[in-house]
Amino acid sequence: MFNLTIGRITALDPAEPHFSKTEAPVRLDRSAAHYVDVIHTDASQFIRGGLGMTESIGHVDYYPNGGTNQPGCTKSVFQYVKEANGSFFHGVKKYLSCNHIRSHEFFLESITPNPRCKFMTMSCSSYQDFTSGKCFGCGENKEKCIPFGFHGRKYYEKMFGHKHRHTSKVQYLITGETSPFCRGHYRIIVQVSKTNESQTHGGEIGQLIFRMHSTSDGKGFKSDPVGFFSGFHEPGGLYVGVVATNEVSHLKAIEIEWKYNSSLFNPLTWRILSTPKIYLKKVTVESLELDQRITVCAKSQKPLINGIPQLMIRSYC
Template identity: 75%
Template sequence: MVTFCKNAGIFLHAIFFLLNQSGAGGAQDNSYNYYYMQIGQDNFIESNTTRCYAKNDQVFGCFDLNYPWTSDHRPVSLFPEDLDKIEPQYILQTRGSSPVVVELSNFNLELTSLNPKKPIYLVTHGYMEGGGIAWINNIARTLLLQEDCNVIIIDWSRGSGPPYTQAVANIRLVGAITAHLLHRISNYTGSLKLDHAHAIGHSLGAHLCGYIGYTLQQKFNITIGRITGLDPAEPHFSKVKPPVRLDRSAAKYVDIIHTDSSQFIRGGLGIVESIGHVDYYPNGGTDQPGCTKGVFQYIKDANGSFFNGVKKYLSCNHIRSHEYFLESITPNPKCKFVTVSCPSFQDFTSGKCFGCGKSRENCLPFGFNGRKYYEKHLGNKWRHTSRIQYLITGEFKPFCKHHYRIVVQVSSSNMSKIHGGEIGQLYFTMHGTTDGRGHKTNPVGFVSGFHEPGGLYMAVVATDSVPHLRAVELEWRYNSSLFNPLTWRILATPRIYLKKITVEALENEESITVCPKWQKPLANGVPQLMIPSYCQYF
C-alpha cells in the first residue's frame, strides 16, 4: 500500500527528483531552490565562456553563465540546448483565418494574416507543456472573441521537457528568438513600435516573456508594451536579480498573478516576491479555494491515474493563475473583479483596508483589464514600485466574487452577560432586490472562534453580488469541546445574543445595518432574518 504524506512539498521534491535525473550522480546544494534539482557531476559553470546560437547567418543570441546567471542563490546554470533541438514554433491566429505557422527563417508579412497595427498577443506555456494545451487555446479564442487582434502562440515544447534545469536554460534562447520575430514585425508597425504587444506566460513561460522584453531593449532599443506573468516559476528564480527573472523593467507595464507563492520547500511552485508594476495575490497568493482536496480524491477524479492525480494535486494552486486570468478577459456585468491595495492579506481579510477611497485609488480591476485603470490613475506614482493587490475568489468557475465587510457587535445586555460567551461560527446570507424581484446569496462563513458579550468582530467575506441590500439572514453554528470550559453548555441551550450587524459592499458601495427582532438571540442551527427596522428595539 502506498503511503502519502500530507505535505505537498514532499511530493513535489519526489517528482522533481524523478524528472531531473540525467543518469549522472551529483552533490546536492543546500539551497532549497536546488534540493533534488542539481544535475551533472562536478563543474556546472563554464567560466568565461560564451555560446552563440545562429541559423541562416542570423545570430539570435550569445550567452554566458557568469554573474548574475550564476550566483549564491542560483548555483546551477546551464547553456541552452542546440537550436535545432529546441527551435520553437510560432502559431498565428487571427479572426476569420485558420492558424498558420510563422516561419522565422523566411518571414514575409504578406504571406500571413497578421495585421501589425492591430493588438498583438503572445501566449506561452511552462515546464513540460506545449502550445496545444487547452488553457492556451482557451485564452487565444477568448482574446479573438473580445477584440480584432493577432494571437501568436509560442510552442517551445521541444525544449520544455526534463530535466528542469535544462528547460530553465532553454527559455533564454526561446526568449531571444521571439524578440527577433517581434523586431521584424515592428518594422511594419510605424510609430506604434511594440506598444500594442502583450506577452502572456505561465510559470517558466513568464520568465521567458521577461527574456523577450530584455532582448528587445538590449538589441533593438524597443520596449514591449505589456507582460503578464501567470504565477512565474520560483525554482531557480527566487532571490535572483533581473535579467535572470521577469521584472517590471522588462516592459512598459508588467502585471503578475501569484497563486502558488509558497517557498518551494513548502510545496509552492510560484515566486513569492512582488516583481511587477502590479502584483495580484488572489486569496493571499498561496492556498486557492477549491484546491484543498486530498491526493486520493484527485487520483479518483483522474479515473484512478496515480500520475495525473498527483500532478493535479500538486499543481492546482499553480494553474489557478491562468484560470483566473482567462475569466478576467471578458468583462462580466454581474461581477466586477475588483482588487484592493493593502499591506497584507491578513489586514485585507480583517477589514483594515476595505474601500476604494474617494478617487478609487485603492482599487484596481483584476487581470486583463487592469492596465488602463493603472495608467490613468496610478501610473506616475507607482511606476517604479510594486503595487500589491488582494482579492478573494470562489472555489469554482466563475471565480469572480464580490466582497463584503461585516461588522458584528455582540450584545452586552444582562441576558448576554449571564449566558456568557459562545464558541462557533456565524453564517451570512445577503438579501437584495433587483427590478422588484428578491435575490439572495449562498451562506458564507464569518469569523470562527469565541464570541464574548460586548465583543466587536470584523472580517471581509466574498460571495455573489446582491445589489440593493435589504436584509441579512444569520445562522449560528455552535462548536463544542469537551476540553474547553468556555464551550460547555450542559444546562443552557447554545445561543448568541447580537446587538447589530453592519454589512458593506465593496463593489456596489452599499451599506446596511440590521438587528435581531426584539433582541431575540440566535439559537444554534436556527436561521434568523434581520432587517434595519428591527434596530429600533435597541
C-alpha cells in the first residue's frame, strides 16, 4: 500500500520446521528489509534436535561455531537442573534450547562489545575450511571480514553497498563457552622437526596447548590456554588450524605444552622406557583481528616433554 521497506531485520536462529526450503512469502529472505542479517546457532537436522535452519537467507548469515553445536551447551540435563536451583522445568528447557538461545545471547553481547575484543567474523566456503585455516585473513581490502551482530550493518554497507544485494555473505566465527563469548582468532602452523633425534623417537599421539603472550619473558598479559590438533604428530609433519582465545595486543611469545594421550587399552601408546615428547622445528601464529604474525622456536631445539610448558620466542629460531 505504502511501498515502504523496513530498514533492518535481524533473525535470531530462524526456525527450520515448516519454513526451511519454502518460498519468500512464507519465510524471511533478503527482500524483507534493506538489510537482513541472520544468526544460525542450532542448525542441526530437526530429527537430531535442531530448531534452526541451515539455509543462508540474509544479506549476511553468521554461523558461530559452524551454526550447530555451541560451546557450553553439552552439559547433561541434571547439570542444567542444578544450575536452575533444582527447577526441573527450567533445567530441561535450557537443556533443550541452549544452542537456540545462544543466538540472542551472542547478539546482545555484540551491541556493546568489549573494547579488547573485536567480535570479528570471516567468510569461507565451509566451517571445516574455516577451522582448518584455508581462508584465514580479511583480504587486501578487508572484504572477507565483517563485525558480528549489531555493528555489522554499517560495515557491510560501507564495504559492499549494493554489490551483494542478491547473494548472502556467509560468515564464520568461534566463540567461548560462557559470557563474554567474544574471542580472538588465531591461525596456528606447527612444523614437527625431522632431525635425527625426532625420527629416532618417532611420532606421538597427543595435543598441543597454546597460550599467547604479550611479552617475550612471559611475565605480561597472556591468553587463556587453548587446545590445538589432537591426534598423531609425525616427524616432518605440518599441522594447520584456527583456534580462538583472548585477544593479545602484541604477540611476543608463545607458550606451548604437550599433552600425551595414553590408553591402557592401546599398547601403542604405552611409554615404559621412554618419555613422551615431541620435537618442533617452528611454530607460526597469526592473529586475525590484530593482523599480526610471529614465528617462534624452542630454545636450543629442546623437545616438548609431556606436561611441561615451554616458552618459545622469535630469537630462538
